Every structure is written in C-alpha cells, then in structure tokens.
Amino acid sequence: MANTPSAPVSATTLRVALVLLAPCSLLTLASVLDTLRQANEQEGRLLYQWQTFTHDGRPLRTSSGIELPADDAFSHAVQCDTLIVLADECRAFDGSPLFVSALSSAGRHCRRVVGMGPGVAWLAQAGLLDGYRASINWEIFSTFSEQFERVIPTQNVFELDRNRLTCAGALATVDAMLALIAQDCGADLAERVATHLVAGPLRTSTDRQRIPFVTGPGERHPKLADALHLMESNIEEPLTTDDIAQLVGVSRRQLERIFRQHLDAMPSRYYLALRLEKARAQLQRSSKSVLQIGLACGFTSAAHFSNVYRDHFGVTPREDRRNYQAGREV
Structure with a gap:
C-alpha cells in the first residue's frame, strides 16, 4: 500500500x-x-x-x-x-x-x-x-x-x-x-x-470529545449517562447542578465526583461548554442573530453571552462568525 x-x-x-x-x-x-x-x-x-x-x-x-x-x-x-x-x-x-x-x-x-x-x-x-x-x-x-x-x-x-x-x-x-x-x-x-476535503469547522486540541449519553453496561457510570441526557435536553433553560443531581438520584457531591472521574470536569463547567458548543454550531450554520442564539442556549443577555463566549473560545460570537465566514470564502 x-x-x-x-x-x-x-x-x-x-x-x-x-x-x-x-x-x-x-x-x-x-x-x-x-x-x-x-x-x-x-x-x-x-x-x-x-x-x-x-x-x-x-x-x-x-x-x-x-x-x-x-x-x-x-x-x-x-x-x-x-x-x-x-x-x-x-x-x-x-x-x-x-x-x-x-x-x-x-x-x-x-x-x-x-x-x-x-x-x-x-x-x-x-x-x-x-x-x-x-x-x-x-x-x-x-x-x-x-x-x-x-x-x-x-x-x-x-x-x-x-x-x-x-x-x-x-x-x-x-x-x-x-x-x-x-x-x-x-x-x-x-x-x-x-x-x-470539505471538512467542517476545524477542531483544535482544546476541543473535547463528544461523550454519548447512552452507553453499554459497565462502560460508564449509568448516573453519568442520565446526567448528560438531561444536559443535552435542557439547553435553552439550563438546570442547576442540584437539579440534575436530584433528578438522577444522587447527591451533588456524588455527581461532582462522577464527572471528575469520567470527564475530568465539574458538572457546571461541562454543561457550560456543551451550551457554548451548541451556540458555536448555530453561529456557523445559521443566520440567527447573536442574541437569538444566546437566548436559545440559555444565556440571559447578548452581553452575558458574548463575555462567556470570549472567555471560552478567545473571541466574541460576532468575531467567531466573521472568522468562520471569511475562511469559507477563501
């Protein structure tokens, strides 16, 4: 070969x-x-x-x-x-x-x-x-x-x-x-x-793997699967860590321990990153306004969304969309 x-x-x-x-x-x-x-x-x-x-x-x-x-x-x-x-x-x-x-x-x-x-x-x-x-x-x-x-x-x-x-x-x-x-x-x-190669938005070494929330027996903690399912299903109106813990039937401390063990992250940080990834995908693939996307991903205002987005990705939502569109035109 x-x-x-x-x-x-x-x-x-x-x-x-x-x-x-x-x-x-x-x-x-x-x-x-x-x-x-x-x-x-x-x-x-x-x-x-x-x-x-x-x-x-x-x-x-x-x-x-x-x-x-x-x-x-x-x-x-x-x-x-x-x-x-x-x-x-x-x-x-x-x-x-x-x-x-x-x-x-x-x-x-x-x-x-x-x-x-x-x-x-x-x-x-x-x-x-x-x-x-x-x-x-x-x-x-x-x-x-x-x-x-x-x-x-x-x-x-x-x-x-x-x-x-x-x-x-x-x-x-x-x-x-x-x-x-x-x-x-x-x-x-x-x-x-x-x-x-018609590659989509290029991922970098800072992008995390997408962890499925349905797994086979013994592969991962079943409570983690339930928690991830809840996060995926509640993007526009995010749940608190206490809410998630109660819904999956564990204490907050147990939930945090499970996330640290399997995902090397606290539940709140993982949930925030998940919402921001959803927002980034919409910025790149839709014509919705920054405010519309921010609200759809659980952020209370455009300013709050922009600040959190910049802290996570290093650019504001508008800058990220502009950079993505400029890259597609090259």
Whole structure:
C-alpha cells in the first residue's frame, strides 16, 4: 500500500510508517491517507511518502471485513520520520511483547510518533508517551488512566504535545492529521487540504470529545449517562447542578465526583461548554442573530453571552462568525 510517487523523492520528503493492528478501522486509515495524499497534490510534490506495516507482514482484515495488503512486517529496523499506529482495539496477539519492544525501539529513533484511537494504548505500552499529554478515546479512558500512570490522559479530540500526536480516532483523525500537516508545512497548506476535503469547522486540541449519553453496561457510570441526557435536553433553560443531581438520584457531591472521574470536569463547567458548543454550531450554520442564539442556549443577555463566549473560545460570537465566514470564502 505504499504510495506511488508522482514526483521524485527529495530531501524534504517525509517518510511515514503506518502500522496497522487488527482490528483496524477503515475510516481512520482513509482519513490518514487522504489528508497526506491531498497535501502532496495541493503542493504538487511529494511531501509525504508512506509504507504500511503489520506485525507479521501479512494482510490485515479491517473491522469492516476488507482485507488490506501490507508492504512489510514491522520491526525495530523500520526507519521513518513519522510513525503512526492505528488500531480499533488494544487486543493482544501472538508476538505482542516482541512487537511492543520493536515499537519502543523504532519510536525512539523517529522524529514524531502518532497514535490513533486505541493505537494510543500501544504507544503507552511501549513507553513512548511517558510524561506526554495524550488524547484517550472516551471508551477506554478509565482503564487507560489506571494502567498508564506516567501518561497525562485527556479527553480532547486530539493532542499535539511536542513530537507526540495522539487522537481519539474516527472523524477526529482528520483534525489531527491537519494539525500534523500544519506543524510540518504551515497552516496555509492545512487550510487548503481541509477545504478540498470539505471538512467542517476545524477542531483544535482544546476541543473535547463528544461523550454519548447512552452507553453499554459497565462502560460508564449509568448516573453519568442520565446526567448528560438531561444536559443535552435542557439547553435553552439550563438546570442547576442540584437539579440534575436530584433528578438522577444522587447527591451533588456524588455527581461532582462522577464527572471528575469520567470527564475530568465539574458538572457546571461541562454543561457550560456543551451550551457554548451548541451556540458555536448555530453561529456557523445559521443566520440567527447573536442574541437569538444566546437566548436559545440559555444565556440571559447578548452581553452575558458574548463575555462567556470570549472567555471560552478567545473571541466574541460576532468575531467567531466573521472568522468562520471569511475562511469559507477563501
């Protein structure tokens, strides 16, 4: 699956090693490859050249059931500028210890290490994330936090901490890869790639994952699911923390403890961020006035809305809408 060069390899061509571990999401893989391919096409030269690896060199069956060939088996001898590990689950396999050892060795000799989705857990096992912030998919956040105490876990959609890029996976992969391109080649190219991919409002490393409020047994605290459902359902007329606690059948202190454990945030702060994200989406996708949007998202006045919005996003609602519209016209 190596890319066929449309231009000669030069000293500025960055070598990318894609390590695919079963089960691997076809969506995540396509997001990685398409952003790199578009960067090459937008620049008209070979910025990125990639090869794909599996732990044993044999074809990989994706989580969608599609079989993908690999260029080679992964080993400590793999040389690259950027090493990217993709996985849909952190599932042990025959030879896992040897693979982790090879990953640790190869990762310490390349310029940047990237983990997508549960692929982040493989990097952590290899000791490549010790002392770094890492974006952890909400489904494995609790178990990951307990297992890897030297890693600084977050629930942002992605994290770019020095030469470590980690991502929650799925659609957030595009946001992470655009950040990678911006780091390598500048924000202008990243914007052009985003425009060609018809990407929506670009998320940054400060944007948090959207946590679903319906989960399977044992995945998360059931009271948290109820609380998040109440927040989602009461945007225009927000409930107080005491109201939510009473409605889900716990004390305020218990509710705050649940939010800190699972979302690393207090209920009131999480609720406010949720309302502001709803407001931002309306600013970008509707022609409603700032006052109308503020009132619809539970703010008592345009001035209050503007002040809180600026504190959270760094710009006022009007500035954010203007910046978004200007970006679409480029």
